[in-house]
Amino acid sequence: MNGRFWALGAATLVSAAAVIAACTTGPMPAIPLPADGSAGSFKSEPVTQFERAGKKSGFLFATPETQDMQKDDSDNPAFLLVDQGEAMWVKAEGGERKSCGSCHGAAANMRGVGVAYPKVSKETGKLFTLEHQINYCRTERMKAPAIPYTSQAMFAIETLVMHQSRGLPMNVSNEGAARPFFEEGDRLYHTRRGQLNVACIHCHENNSGNYIRADLLSEGRSNGFPLYRLKWASVGSFDRRMEECYSQVRAEPEPYGSDELAKLQLYVNWRANGLLVETPAVRR
Ligand code: HEC
Numbered sequence: 402m403n404g405r406f407w408a409l410g411a412a413t414l415v416s417a418a419a420v421i422a423a424c425t426t427g428p429m430p431a432i433p434l435p436a437d438g439s440a441g442s443f444k445s446e447p448v449t450q451f452e453r454a455g456k457k458s459g460f461l462f463a464t465p466e467t468q469d470m471q472k473d474d475s476d477n478p479a480f481l482l483v484d485q486g487e488a489m490w491v492k493a494e495g496g497e498r499k500s501c502g503s504c505h506g507a508a509a510n511m512r513g514v515g516v517a518y519p520k521v522s523k524e525t526g527k528l529f530t531l532e533h534q535i536n537y538c539r540t541e542r543m544k545a546p547a548i549p550y551t552s553q554a555m556f557a558i559e560t561l562v563m564h565q566s567r568g569l570p571m572n573v574s575n576e577g578a579a580r581p582f583f584e585e586g587d588r589l590y591h592t593r594r595g596q597l598n599v600a601c602i603h604c605h606e607n608n609s610g611n612y613i614r615a616d617l618l619s620e621g622r623s624n625g626f627p628l629y630r631l632k633w634a635s636v637g638s639f640d641r642r643m644e645e646c647y648s649q650v651r652a653e654p655e656p657y658g659s660d661e662l663a664k665l666q667l668y669v670n671w672r673a674n675g676l677l678v679e680t681p682a683v684r685r
């Protein structure tokens with residue numbers, strides 16, 4: 402365990418280092434998770450639109466300045482990408498010379514769609530993130546090239562689709578065909594990784610509300626993606642965030658769009674069930 406890595410922002414706060422150091426010696430203690438996904442709820446405070454069933458959105462861990470950027474759409478730089486997504490929505494492409502709009506009509510028809518992803522695609526039996534579904538429509542229905550999962554073009558179209566559900570509760574199913582993928586995601590969430598040998602749960606459940614360096618650890622809820630990050634000075638997806646969370650513990654990041662990240666996202670989005678979609682959120 403590298404002590405410097407865990408240097409905390411404020412000495413008066415409970416030491417995340419001590420808690421995590423304690424967790425990393427010996428086998429991980431069994432942590433009973435409530436079946437409704439309300440893990441972490443013991444730290445809840447009065448309910449706001451950013452808190453549901455004891456789950457707190459990352460919004461509540463952001464500084465007032467960052468919150469203000471999210472609250473006012475004209476101050477939120479991610480709306481440039483929403484505009485880009487709208488242009489993509491109506492652009493005919495590929496062998497079929499079709500646009501998203503040719504089949505789906507107005508982008509507003511996507512309201513309520515994003516809240517249920519990732520989900521198992523009926524056509525393929527695969528676990529699809531919203532990004533996989535968008536690329537499936539492109540390659541299979543438009544005969545157009547897939548959009549790279551690392552590109553601002555992907556974040557733009559995904560942001561446009563997810564933004565239509567802003568204000569609706571996340572509603573991801575972990576049942577039926579999704580079950581095996583969910584169980585794998587659950588395992589990934591609780592698996593220690595990297596040189597620091599730490600799992601998601603150690604930062605986002607055991608230590609939410611504590612500082613790690615300059616970052617106030619949130620509960621790791623995913624109801625704001627894709628979101629604008631001040632650090633990136635651009636918009637990014639869940640997978641982009643994971644690149645950093647994996648790197649934080651010095652683990653090899655997973656490629657964007659991978660099956661592993663889709664399963665992890667299924668679990669994490671399910672954990673956020675009930676929280677309202679904020680896309681595009683703004684975070685540090
Ligand atoms: C070493 C600590 C650490 C670990 C381990 C870690 N993260 Fe994070 N994570 C952070 C920090 C720091 C942030 C940015 C501040 C915040 O929202 O907590 C963050 C942010 C997030 C967010 C964005 C929350 C928001 O509101 O925008 C999600 C989702 C997330 N992490 C999920 C995960 C998942 C899933 C794992 C396991 C693969 C994981 N994290 C592992 C430190 C960690």
Ligand code: HEC
Pocket residue numbers: 490499500501502503504505514531534535538539542543558562
């Ligand atoms: C040729 C017609 C066609 C085009 C073009 C097309 N789609 Fe689709 N799309 C479908 C059909 C059919 C389905 C499956 C039935 C459904 O769920 O509506 C679907 C499903 C979806 C879904 C999942 C809906 C759900 O309820 O889960 C999303 C999201 C989506 N498309 C986005 C897009 C985007 C973004 C584009 C443009 C890049 C696009 N589609 C282009 C026909 C099309």
